[in-house]
Amino acid sequence: MDRFDLIIRNGTVATAADVFVADIAIKDGKIVQLGTALEGAAREIDAAGKYVLPGGIDSHVHISQPSGEGIVMADDFASGTLSALYGGNTTVMPFCLQRKGHPLREALKEYHALAEGECYTDVSFHLIVNDANETLLGQELPALVRDGYTSLKVFMTYDDLRLDDASILKVLDVARQTKATVMVHCENEDAIRYLVEKHERSGNVEPYAHATTRPVAVEREATHRALTLAEIVDVPIVIVHVSNGAAMEEIARARMRGGKVVGETCPQYLLLTADDLKGMDWEGAKLVCSPPPRDKAAQADCWRGIEAGVFDLFSSDHCPFRYEDVRGKRNTKGLKSFRHIPNGIPGVETRQPILFSEGVMTGRISLPRFVALTSTNHAKTYGLYPQKGTIAVGADADIAIWDPTIKRTIRHSDLHDGADYTPYEGVTLTGWPTTVLLNGKIMIEDGTLVGRKGDGQYCAASLANSIQ
CATH class of the missing domain: 3.20.20.140 (Metal-dependent hydrolases)
Structure with missing residues (x-):
C-alpha cells in the first residue's frame, strides 16, 4: 500500500521565509512530509526546473x-x-x-x-x-x-x-x-x-x-x-x-x-x-x-x-x-x-x-x-494561516507549480473570467503557473483543467490566527 497519495519531486520550493529544493509528500489533502528522495506515492509530479509555491x-x-x-x-x-x-x-x-x-x-x-x-x-x-x-x-x-x-x-x-x-x-x-x-x-x-x-x-x-x-x-x-x-x-x-x-x-x-x-x-x-x-x-x-x-x-x-x-x-x-x-x-x-x-x-x-x-x-x-505578498500574508491577515498560505507539514496541499521560462502575451481570449476584455491586453509576461493543486487534488495539469466545478469548498476563518 502506498504511503502517500502524491509526491512533487525535484522542485524549488519557496515559502515566505525560505527557498529550498525538496520533495513534497501529500496524503488526504495535506502536506505530510518534506524531504529528499521520498518514495511510496501512488502518483508523482516531476517539478525539476520549476518553482513550487503555496497556492x-x-x-x-x-x-x-x-x-x-x-x-x-x-x-x-x-x-x-x-x-x-x-x-x-x-x-x-x-x-x-x-x-x-x-x-x-x-x-x-x-x-x-x-x-x-x-x-x-x-x-x-x-x-x-x-x-x-x-x-x-x-x-x-x-x-x-x-x-x-x-x-x-x-x-x-x-x-x-x-x-x-x-x-x-x-x-x-x-x-x-x-x-x-x-x-x-x-x-x-x-x-x-x-x-x-x-x-x-x-x-x-x-x-x-x-x-x-x-x-x-x-x-x-x-x-x-x-x-x-x-x-x-x-x-x-x-x-x-x-x-x-x-x-x-x-x-x-x-x-x-x-x-x-x-x-x-x-x-x-x-x-x-x-x-x-x-x-x-x-x-x-x-x-x-x-x-x-x-x-x-x-x-x-x-x-x-x-x-x-x-x-x-x-x-x-x-x-x-x-x-x-x-x-x-x-x-x-x-x-x-x-x-x-x-x-x-x-x-x-x-x-x-x-x-x-x-x-x-x-x-x-x-x-x-x-x-x-500573494499568499502567506493574506492567510495571516484574515485568519486562514497556517492551514492556508504556506508549504509546511500539516498545511492544506494548496500548491502552484510555476515555470519561470514561459513567456506569454496576455490576451483575453486566453483568460477564463466572464468579462469580455482585460485591462492588460498585449502585455507580455515571463513566468506562469502550469500545474495547480487544491487540497492535494490536481486541478490544472500542464495548463489543462482536470479538476471539477465543486471541488472548491468554503473555509471559515479563525480568530486565533487573524491580524489581531
Whole structure:
C-alpha cells in the first residue's frame, strides 16, 4: 500500500521565509512530509526546473455581488474561481454585501447558496457593512464573527455604501471587542461629489473624468481619517487598494505612531495610468475603477511600497463587468456621463503573473517576498494561516507549480473570467503557473483543467490566527 497519495519531486520550493529544493509528500489533502528522495506515492509530479509555491490567496475579489439597477457583474462563482485557479490561486475571498434594512445573516445565506457546488478554488467570505444599526452592531456582527466571518469592509465613498465617521467608529469598536479585522475603502465622497458636479456642469463627462474627480487628495485625506479613527479606537486596520505615494506616507506615519496597519495595493497601480482612460469611442470606460490609476510617479511609488514593505498584500480587486453589453460599461455612452460607468476591472487571473514577471523576474523582489505578498500574508491577515498560505507539514496541499521560462502575451481570449476584455491586453509576461493543486487534488495539469466545478469548498476563518 502506498504511503502517500502524491509526491512533487525535484522542485524549488519557496515559502515566505525560505527557498529550498525538496520533495513534497501529500496524503488526504495535506502536506505530510518534506524531504529528499521520498518514495511510496501512488502518483508523482516531476517539478525539476520549476518553482513550487503555496497556492495564491486573493483576498480582494468581487464575485456575484449586487452592482446597481441595470448592471450585472460578469463573474459568478464558477467563472470567477476558474479564472482564479488558472492564475495560480487556490483560495479567493469575495465580499458578501449587506442589503440595507435586511439582516447580514440573510445575505450570507443567499451568498453561500450562490457559491455552493460552483467553485474551482476554496473560498472564504468578507462582510460589507453599509447599515451600522444597533441590532447589527450589538447582536449580528458579534455572532457572525464567532461563526468565522472575521473580516469586515466599510466604505468612505459611494452613496449607497458609505458610512459616516461616527458609524465607522462604532464598527471599529465592535471589531476591537470581537477581534475582527476591518478593511477600509478610503476616498472622500463629499469631495468627489463636489468635483463630479463641477465636471458635469462644464460638460466634462468622458471616462477620463472619473480619474480627475477622484484625485490623490481625496484618497490621501480619507486614508488619514481612517487611520485616525482606528487610532482613536485602538484597533488594527487594513487600508485596501492604495494607489499612490501620499496615501503610503499616511500608512507609514501611522505605523511610526504605533498603529498596526496592513497596506494593500493592486496590479492596476503598477501597469495602468489615468491617461489610459482617454481611449477613443468610450473605451476608457474599460479601465474605470476606484481609486483610479494615477501616473508614472505613483506607479514608481507603489513599486517602492512593494519593495520596502509598506504593502503587505497584493490583491487584484477583481470586479469584472462586460464592455459590449447593455448592462455593462459601454452602455454608459447612452447615459452620457462617466459617473454611470460600472466601477471595477477584471484581474484575478493575471494578478500573480504580473507580480511574478515584473517583480521576481526583474529582480525587484525575492521569491519569498512574492509568496508573502500573494499568499502567506493574506492567510495571516484574515485568519486562514497556517492551514492556508504556506508549504509546511500539516498545511492544506494548496500548491502552484510555476515555470519561470514561459513567456506569454496576455490576451483575453486566453483568460477564463466572464468579462469580455482585460485591462492588460498585449502585455507580455515571463513566468506562469502550469500545474495547480487544491487540497492535494490536481486541478490544472500542464495548463489543462482536470479538476471539477465543486471541488472548491468554503473555509471559515479563525480568530486565533487573524491580524489581531
